[in-house]
Amino acid sequence: MTTDPVSTVRAFMAAMEALDYDSAMMHVADDVEYTNMPMGPSGTLRGPAGIRAVLEPFFAPTLENEWVMKSVAVSGNTVFMERLDRHRLAKGWAELPVTGVFEVVDGKITSWREYFDFATIERAMAALA
Secondary structure (H helix, E strand, O other): OOOOHHHHHHHHHHHHHOOOHHHHHOOEEEEEEEEEHHHHHHHEEEHHHHHHHHHHHHOOOOOEEEEEEEEEEEEOOEEEEEEEEEEEEOOEEEEEEEEEEEEEEOOEEEEEEEEOOHHHHHHHHHHOO
């Protein structure tokens, strides 16, 4: 397993894109904090089990993910990743522009913050339900 912050985040994102939660959770620290920023403090989850407990059911109707990386920047152990998340549901694709900010220590993600417009994904998924 790599300790390079960008490689760590890319490996994590590839596993999440493939809906491979076991592999994805190998890239996060036991005390990781994940925050959906539009939800404020109530959107913060802790630990691999906390992340998985929310994301696995959320992605359950997803047949396929495609996460298009737009740009990546690094400052020390912090990785900024702008991307377009595409989720294929039974009736088509839902798209969400996202910026993720990851902090990586010793090859493990210790913090993951996602910035996006929550209404955008709600509308897209409702239209395809």
